[in-house]
Amino acid sequence: MATKQPTQNDECPQAPAQAEVQAQQQPQPQSSSSSSSSSSSSDPTEISEPNIYVALTHDHLNYQTTIDRVRSPEAGAIVVFAGTTRNNFNSLPVKHLSYTSYAPLALGTMLTICRSILVKHGLKGIAMVHRLGVVPIGEESILIAVSSPHRQAAWRAGEEALEECKAKVEVWKREEFAGEGGGVWRANRDGAVGVRVDEPKIGDGEGDKKEESNK
């Protein structure tokens, strides 16, 4: 597994941001069935502070848990974005996707993004959870939930949070195409190659779906 999972705070004393990273037992109740074989795969890595939750996990993403993290009596809207893994890239069939991360750095970047967007849009809460490891086609690879007093701010904040995440968070997607050897490291940035030698250049990623629950 290429993922650097800071499952123990004392394993990387030279990595300062890990002091605020907590490694805890899986809090999502029904998600253990998707664990991969890695021994660290069921240990989510997360940071929470008032009104903000960010996490990386090898398990299924849970809508209800994520929405509940931003629920507030002062909110009139919760917007949830779900990024799901698409079965093709420019018509090339993708048989397999996996994500890896530089976990302590990625969590720090997610936290910075969420802090900024929380303030900018006057949110009551924001949660951002990215899945790692193999994500079967059609499943969620990222959930972002935001709550705000009124829906307009929530829509805008949700979109901005996703765009910032895709531009900055240190997570990498690898696509394996059916009938071809090897795989492709995708790059979100326009014009960036960011892939192995002899790999085709690639563009934007997953299929999207949005939900709004307006109260």
Added chain:
Amino acid sequence: MSAPKPPAGHFNILYFASASSHTGKDMEALPAPLPLRKLFDTLEERYQGIRETVLDHSLVTINLSYVDMPSSEDEDVVIQEGDEVAIIPPVSSG
């Protein structure tokens, strides 16, 4: 997997995504101290072609902070023993 502490006189360098594919490694320990401006040359010596295919498109962190490649000797940063350096190719989260 977390990075083990590097041996005495070394720093850890972590390779992600295309950097990992090119080197065939997730990480390794390299001799310290090493001036940051010599990092890419050091890697190119070990992994021919990595500069063009990976490093020119990547960012670098030292102990989880992004660093700029020094443009002159005067502003150089030196990678120290025990540091954790990472090669950060363009991200593809989401």
